[in-house]
Amino acid sequence: MSETSEMTLPKPGTVSWNQLIATSANAAFYAKLFDWQLAPFVPPGMPADTQPFTLFKTDPDMLGGVAGMVQKQKPEQPSQWIPYIVVENLDAALTKAVALGATIRTAAKSIGEFGKIAIILDPEGATVGLHEFPKQS
């Protein structure tokens, strides 16, 4: 999910990705407003029946995208943008976040070759994602 073709991994503490949670009707809004092209994508290493998410691209040939969109799981779920921040150890970061007053919204889960993610609510209720890249061998 890196934004560059060099696949330099973003450093811990930086934003790795911005993800919109919405329905597909909303993707058309962004396509028109920002001239983004939409491409379905399943991260390598995910189960075959994984519902693809949508990559937003400024250029059809770009590897990855500038941001992405996942479908809402329930219609009453609000649409929102979520930034993901890189952490070295997701479980340790979640434990720390909870000790600091955060709530876990989505527990740690695999995103295939891109590592693991979780989503938390900060003490004021702002939604933020945590992203641990796979360890490089």
Next chain:
Amino acid sequence: MSQTSEMTKPKTGEVSWNELVTKDTKGAANFYGKLFGWQSAPFTPQGTPSGAPPYTLFKLDPNSMGVGGMMQVPHPEMPSQWIPYVSVDDVDKSVAQATKLGAKTCVPAMSIGEIGRIAIIQDPQGATIGLHECPKE
């Protein structure tokens, strides 16, 4: 408002910045500082109109622009949340186009001095997103 210390100008259609708007800037500085190692630094871009709300940069490296920013929620009824900014060529045009496509304006186009111009909108499903126009060279 690039995410790198090199201040590379973001390309049109790319996410140029991530910003936390919160009801508790002091609490958030503590939370994100402890969770991600971010240092908080007050920031007033040169040429910012007087009366602009105080702004904080979140930095990993004290000599960089930072990984994101923070300010008080612009309206009391706005929930605490993270907002991505997308780079556009002309904020006024983009706001007009977004409105035509069904978006609402949260913060009308305004100058942020040497950093350019911004606006904050709500997409047709209610997700909040910023628009950022870099200053013309």
